[in-house]
Amino acid sequence: MATLLGACNRVKDSNPQAANVPAEVVQLVKQNYTNPSNMVFTEIVADKIWGVDLQTTEKKVNAAVNKNTIISSYRLAADLPPDSLVNLLNPSVIKGGSFSNYREEEYSWYREGNYGQRLVADYNWQGKTHRFQWGITMLSGQATYTLEMLSAKSRVTSLAEEDMPNPIRNYLSQKGLGFSTGTIFKNDQDENMYQVMVSQNNTFFTLLFNNQHTLIGGSEQPTLLNGVQALPESIRHYLANTPEYKDFVFEGQFARNYKRTYDGVTSYDLCIQKNTGTMYGTQVWFITLDQAGNVLVRSYMGFY
Numbered sequence: 161m162a163t164l165l166g167a168c169n170r171v172k173d174s175n176p177q178a179a180n181v182p183a184e185v186v187q188l189v190k191q192n193y194t195n196p197s198n199m200v201f202t203e204i205v206a207d208k209i210w211g212v213d214l215q216t217t218e219k220k221v222n223a224a225v226n227k228n229t230i231i232s233s234y235r236l237a238a239d240l241p242p243d244s245l246v247n248l249l250n251p252s253v254i255k256g257g258s259f260s261n262y263r264e265e266e267y268s269w270y271r272e273g274n275y276g277q278r279l280v281a282d283y284n285w286q287g288k289t290h291r292f293q294w295g296i297t298m299l300s301g302q303a304t305y306t307l308e309m310l311s312a313k314s315r316v317t318s319l320a321e322e323d324m325p326n327p328i329r330n331y332l333s334q335k336g337l338g339f340s341t342g343t344i345f346k347n348d349q350d351e352n353m354y355q356v357m358v359s360q361n362n363t364f365f366t367l368l369f370n371n372q373h374t375l376i377g378g379s380e381q382p383t384l385l386n387g388v389q390a391l392p393e394s395i396r397h398y399l400a401n402t403p404e405y406k407d408f409v410f411e412g413q414f415a416r417n418y419k420r421t422y423d424g425v426t427s428y429d430l431c432i433q434k435n436t437g438t439m440y441g442t443q444v445w446f447i448t449l450d451q452a453g454n455v456l457v458r459s460y461m462g463f464y
Contacts, residue, residue: 184227185210192230193221204316205344205352208323211314222263224316226323231270231316234263234280241281245294248305248464252443253404253434257285259292270317270341282313288348289313304440304463311458312345312353327373328354335423340364345457355457367422368448368456377427377448377456379420385428390417394453395428405445408432414444414461426451439463 181201189196194216202211209226213236220236240246241262249255265278283292291314295306321329321339332339340357347353351371358367360380367378388396388410399405410417412433420427427450434443440463448457 180207181210182227185225188225188228188230189214189223194218196221204314204346205323205325208325209316209318209344211316222261226318226320228320229269230267231318232265233267235266236261236263237279238262241279241294245279245305248294248307249462251441251464252307252460252462253406254285254309254460254462257283257290259283268317270319272317283309285309291315302440307460307462307464309460310345311455312347314346315343317341317343324354324356325373328356328369331369331373331375332356332358336360337367353457368427375423375425376450377420377422377425377429379422379427382418382420382429385417385419387417391428391430392451392453394451395430395449398449398453398455399430399432405432408434408443408445411435412442412444414442414446427456 180203185201186199189199189212193214196214196216198215200213204211204224209224209231212223212225214221214223221233222236223233224231239260239262241259246259259281262279262281265280277296279294281292283290291310291312293308295308297304297306318324319341321332321342324339324342337358337360340359342357343355345353345355353371354369354373356367356369357364359365363380365378365380368376370376385391388399391399409415410432412435414431415433416429416431418429420429427448430447430449432445432447436442443462444460446457446459446461447455449455
């Protein structure tokens with residue numbers, strides 16, 4: 161989860177209920193951290209999820225909370241990550257940015273993948289703030305770092321449907337969809353995008369909603385497309401004219417090229433890969449776009 165201090169609706173107080181931070185949220189934080197002080201609350205989802213930065217007797221903490229539980233918690237380790245982690249980017253197509261707000265995950269309500277300890281920082285690249293994550297895992301008996309960069313400055317995943325905005329909850333109910341998880345991405349303009357994992361008839365799939373809570377992508381039955389030429393011209397142009405995609409292809413274990421349509425909304429779910437012949441050194445872009453070629457969600461992953 162990237163730093164939450166840059167967002168709007170900040171509250172710094174030991175008793176900030178007057179600024180629309182519910183008393184139970186403040187109490188929840190006080191119960192879970194030893195002698196918390198200098199609490200700064202930031203609204204992530206209106207009246208549902210908050211970020212909080214605080215100081216305990218032992219450490220500085222960056223966390224996300226709802227009205228009932230701690231969603232995630234990070235110890236602020238330093239302003240900059242160690243050179244050993246920064247240097248892992250040297251072979252990658254995303255090198256050259258600057259890091260800040262380095263932190264170590266101490267707790268997460270939801271965990272995806274087998275990444276062991278997760279280390280996180282803000283990464284300014286191409287003039288925008290990205291959430292950057294180092295995961296430590298084992299591949300073929302060898303300790304391996306997974307590097308992940310999101311096209312958002314923060315990501316928070318909740319297991320509670322009530323943490324989603326009411327218009328999204330109403331939409332899921334109208335469609336007869338079950339809720340599994342909801343991930344909130346926040347961009348540099350403090351706008352949210354919601355990636356909601358849903359289910360219907362024992363089939364799980366993802367739907368995307370924008371800051372206005374309007375459906376913009378996803379489906380339960382993707383259509384496999386045969387090659388780049390099957391994509392709309394707008395997307396082909398985007399892929400061909402984005403420098404960081406040079407030498408990335410639709411080949412490899414992560415590669416995919418899907419068209420998705422749900423409730424009249426069409427999106428494209430792509431994965432392009434730069435191969436080395438082994439998993440080590442492999443780089444991958446995961447990209448979701450709309451029909452006009454606008455990027456909805458994008459992330460980079462590398463294995464080193």
